[in-house]
Amino acid sequence: MTPIVLRDPEVTKKLLEAILDTPGGRRSLSRLARTCRAMCEPALSILWRELDSLIPVLGLFPPSLLKKTRKPGLGLTRNPVEEDWSNILKYGERVRRIAYNEEINNVASSIFPIFEQYRPRTFIFPNLRQLAWKVESPAGLERCSLFLNPELESLSLEIGTPFSELSHFLADMSSRIKLKEFSFVSPTPLPDAFTELLLLQKGLCKVVLVAPGALSPGVGRWLASLEELKVLQLDLSGRGVVAVEGFFDELSPRSGYSTPSSVMTTDSGVFSGEELDFSDHRKSALRLTGDLRSKGSFVTVRQLQLTGEASNIAVFLRHLHSALMQLDLVIEDPPDIADWQDLSALISERFGTTLQSLRISGSRSSRYSELVRSTARAEPPKRLPLGHFTSLPNLRRLDIDLPESILFTKYDIRHLSTICPMVEELKLCPLARFPIATPPNIMLGDLAPLMANCSRLHTLSAVVNAKKGTDEVLSSRETSSASLLRLHVGHSWVGDTLHVTILLSHLAPHLETLKWFHEKNRPGYVEANARGWERVADALPHLQNVRLSERLFATRAIDEVESQVPQLEFSEKGIDAAVATTEREIQVRPAVTETAVQFSPILINRMVDAEPLNSAIQVLPTTVDQSVEAVVSTLESAVDATVPTFSKSVEALVEESALIDKTPSIHSSSIRSSLANIHLSDIVSMAWKLVVFFPLTVPSRIIRMALEKARLRREARKKEETVASLSTDIPLNTIQVRS
Incomplete structure (x- = not known):
């Protein structure tokens, strides 16, 4: 079964x-x-879900195919056939994550061409989701293309040296797959067209950029455009405050930057070709006064990791208006006290209600002090005050791991128990090492406020100076935690082991795991302390059983006492609780006051006489009477109409009406004929001119010119008719022919 x-x-x-x-x-x-x-x-x-190297995969080839069976990364003796790939294909389907580091050089470069040419299917790991690739050369980066299957969701690139093939690889990768997580770590600057190469990756949920140029305004605009971005990691170390603010410059328009009166403008109002740029100083002044405009963005980000100085981190966090749930800070240790105070207050103010995890650790450069901690050159440890945090009501995890700022006091512990009541895991520099002359400030009994106020605390890591507990702590039931299960004391000091065991059994009666550093080769190892905690761990379970048994006996005894208390006898008794009521009438007459107000409006009569102005205009056209004498000129001419005869005689008789030897005179027929010779166009033209120019005075000269022009036309036409009549023969119908 x-x-x-x-x-x-x-x-x-x-x-x-x-x-x-x-x-x-x-x-x-x-x-x-x-x-x-x-x-x-x-x-x-x-x-097989996660592989840190390709060595396990190469070990699946038949032993006869490998150059050395115990070192599969050295290569193959011959090219594999289809049967040699059976185990690799079988186990390759289980792989979800794989990593490759070219710097280790544990895999021969000759293996990758074999994978590319002789693989039985396109992708050896068809279900691969995460790929971590660390290379130093273009050839190593090119090998990454073999594992870019369509199901890939996360790609982590770590580039050691700059090379031009990086842009081509990013363009090819972006066109083939759609990522959800992308990480780029390099000491060299980002490619010039970095944001353009990744424009197709619009579904990114996690972005890690640790490289010069990651704080440029273009990168900030690209990251702000990712609607699904939840996790963001940036490196702010080695950059100024102005560079950090420049990361947000292109997220919103700069209203008011271009006027000379604006504090943020670089224009002084004077036309000068060599204008000095005072924007950095103006921004610093605004930052001090609190008037610097904030360009809040990245509202979808829930996890943020920043590396750099505390001042730069504070400037970056001021621009965020997101509901952060996890904040990881890698700061330069020790931080400036003023910057640490601003950062602590800012975290509590902006993200106090939503923050669930806060981790603060030291950068690589600040870890150097930890290496010389046990030598004579070691400086005394620094104190990191936690009193500047105001309220973190939803914080579940607080992890502080700094190499130098390792001093905490009982006031810090008491303050944390007040502002973090929901904390479940608390770590206060558990790896700290204290010189012999400077013991830890926290006593074991100083942890009592955490046991009393933090009811969900199950993991606690801190370096303490374990001494005998006070009677106040041992006699208080509230200081005994029912949730603490794991305790890590690191390099804690211990004195009387019996008293420490008794106190610890009271503070954490349900403790399951007690850890301390007992490795002799670990720096800061003190044999006396290690042996003391070993004796505490051996005796603690027995005292815990005694403590729990005593509490169990006490609880049973209380239950027995309560059970032996005589039961009180009760009797029922009726009480008449009738309420006596009284009726009372009250007559209320309101006092009424009449008030009359006489209001007489003042009236004003006003008349306006509006008479329009009448003006008359007399228009009298100028008329001209003129008579025209029309005399018809007549011409007398004799026509010889004698026809030459040869054998016959011809007599031409002309009618009397055809004779024209009359005296010329003027009568009605001549006038009618002259009027008939006037054209209709002349009449229309003259009538149009009279109509148009009637309101005006028509000069007589115009009329005379028009009449003269008509007369000349008639005379010319008459001359033409006369000439035509002279050249015309006598009509034959007027000639009588006799035989």
């Missing part, structure tokens, strides 16, 4: 993941897969 743990795949997966996280967990899972048939498949899936 199948065990209960194997009936639910999710429960089995959680169990195997818990085994994997333990020391030697991978070896334990390997043995479990080889021992139990029912656990074989789930254990293999967990083992």
